[in-house]
Amino acid sequence: MSTRASRLVGTGRGRWSALVVVIALVVSVPVVSVLVAAVGAGRPALPGDLGEMVLTTVLLLAGVGLGSAVLGVGLAWLVTAYDFPGRRLFSWMLVLPLAMPAYVLGFLFLSTFGPAGGPARLSRALFGDSWVVELLSGALGAPVVMTLTLYPYVYLLARASFRGQGQATWDAARMLGASPWRAFRQVLLPLARPALAGGLAVVMMETLTDFATVQYFGVRTVSVGVYLTWKGSFDFASAAQLSVLVLGFAVMVLTVERILRGGARYDSRSGHRPPAAPHVLTGAARWWACAAAGSVLATGFLLPVVQLVWWAVRATLADSSSLSTGRFATNLTNSAVMAALAALACVTLALLLTHGVRMTGGRLARGAAQLTTFGYAVPGAVIGIGVLVAFAALDRWLEALGVPGGTGLVVTGSVIGILASYVVRFLAPAYQAVDASFTTISPSVTNSAFSLGASPMRVLRRIHLPLSRSGIAVALVLVAVDAVKELPLVLLLRPFGFTTVSVWVYELANENFWEQAALPALLIVALAIVPVWFLVRQVRLAEPHQQVTS
């Protein structure tokens, strides 16, 4: 919709501001419904060890945050700046653990490192005790498993920010005589800061809302408290009140993110530059690099997949009736279509939000856009109830207005409810990714376009969209993968006869039929790999084939 008329910079942007605010308000409705339920309740029946839960949550957040930052940034730098055996392969394979749901990896850890598992038996045979091994099936297992499944968020965004600018800056710093450590600390880390902050925010929100994985390891976070309160006292209002506490944590996380970003901006003045050739590692160093990347990939993805395949084969041999093909196709299609729709919806909205914020540059718009990320910090089931309550209210309201039948079962009678809740929940990672890539577009680029008379829509189409392509690709993947893995929302809001792969895993895993659950768990992994593969191709397309110079 480009207009040929030349316009003054700044006119016509009120509409963008309004758009951002409207999106923010609509997305916040379910969260607000939960808040209303919380306020409407009387004195909360809070669990007695709340203080301990808060402390546990802080410790877990710190552990997972630190672990993901180290793995994500370290590995991203390794595959961007250095050449070692298998680098090209690792560069995309290191994203794969993203496809492994934490609740699946968690269980694998539990059965592998538990007292009845092989490593523990071996340890008892050798040292007469197995408590060291069993740490991994205990409290230590939670941060380890979550780090392994979540670091790709940081890795993806950090790699995107290193590509194109990291190398040249690094080379310049090194040539000017900075030590590698100093160059990394003073040049690269600041460069990766927006990506690191965005990635970490996503990681922490995921950690915050997880309740399945932490329960395996007996780690009691605030989210576990929400479920305990809800199920233990049959009292949703108290659960809602606890959710507010989880939200408080989310505010903290987002504040930390802002501080991490520190208002610093590093944007390239010239769009994207082709990356310089990586340094070729020689001698022992290349094998160390290979081992570092390999061990993370093996524990986070390869070995678990082997274990799942082994279980799936065993379960199928024991009972081949589980292979009813119709169910396979239906559940897979359901998961795939929902993930694709969610990804498209979230990324479109994220793009409108970031662009809108850039158009108006106002505090109001930025604050409103921030508001949309809160949904990610509320446990899935609580958001689900929020969506139910909001739609039920809408239904009653329409009926009161005389619309026959109101909306009826619009939420649970179709997948609209699931989609709506996906948007509420997953707009955050999409927004983080797109926003992080917007930080690399200099405002002067935007302003030049304006001064040449382009309309905001045209700027979006011709400037912002192409320049934030890498962020958009990452956002699509993050949402799609998240949507495939998501469980509580689907469980609660799905219509009759609608099953996804994650629900299928849940039904079996919930009753400890782990061997039977291995097959659908593998399907989740396989499905989640698809968008990851697309992302890799997209990155490859954008990069000319690199000649490795020695």
Next chain:
Amino acid sequence: MSRIRRSHRSALAGLVVTATVLPLAGCGVLGIGGSNADLQIYSARHYDLEGAFKDFQDETGVSVEFISGNDAELLQRIKAEGADGEADVYMTVDAGNLWNAGEQGVLKPITSPALTEGVPSDLRDGGNQWFGLAMRARTTMFNPDKVKPTDFDATNTYAGLTDSKWKGRLCMRDSTSAYTQSLVASLIDLDGRDKALATVKGWVANGVDIKSNDVELLKAIDAGTCDVGITNHYYLARELKKNANFKVTPFWASQSGGGTHVNISGAGVVKTSDNAAQAQQLIEWLATKGQSAFVDGNHEYPVNESVEPEPVIAMFGEFTRMPLSAEAYGSQNADAVKVLSEAGYK
């Protein structure tokens, strides 16, 4: 610059294709506007229900479809859907959950001689809103190499585990588990709150090792890292089916005293159901002719005393159950959670 433009174009083309194809694919998904089966069941019990429902359909011609989920959430959903809701039957595990559904007023009282006859009175609601259909026992399990049955306190086996001779030998389930909560709620009902609190404190004092699921717990007993644990009976039946040499033996708790703690899965007709008669017919069938089809898949005990349990669990021998008070399980659950946290039980 030209490179960007080229890939930009391909990305746009990709987007256009996705945007047109997806809605088409999505139509199939989005078009689901409710179900066409005769009966809709909201079930928080996931053990192999298809088989039993299929038998019912073959016998009566009434088709059944179900949605699985979490009990608390499904209940919220029934309430939120209100009169628009499709649910005819609410089925769940745990008497406390059934009692709570009754209290929340989402179930419809039904008059059925078949059910009052077939289901023992402590396993159904006094107001006939819900009926137990399958029974599970939560009892002591031990490694026969390390423990003799005579080591246990036969009068109050659960409280007996506070004896210092069990120090460092106990494994139990975490406090977030409904199994643990119901067990403690029943102990509060049986022994009073103070005694129940002392019991849980005693377990903690004995250095109880907390496991997050019953299967891991049994495997730990088999591996010899715990000597004694408390689990549901059917998990042992499952392991024994996989491995006949599994080194765990059940000990029926408190047989000289209050009896072994049991819990049920059960169902009730949803108040807003459009097919209450057929819904009632299904529950009646599950409690009588369909008992074996319903309980054997999960190695549970039939509630109907005229139906024999399957051989695997018949091997465990007969036992006397602690009379089940659904009201206690439900109303004391919150207190049980408090007791557990007061005692420092993780």
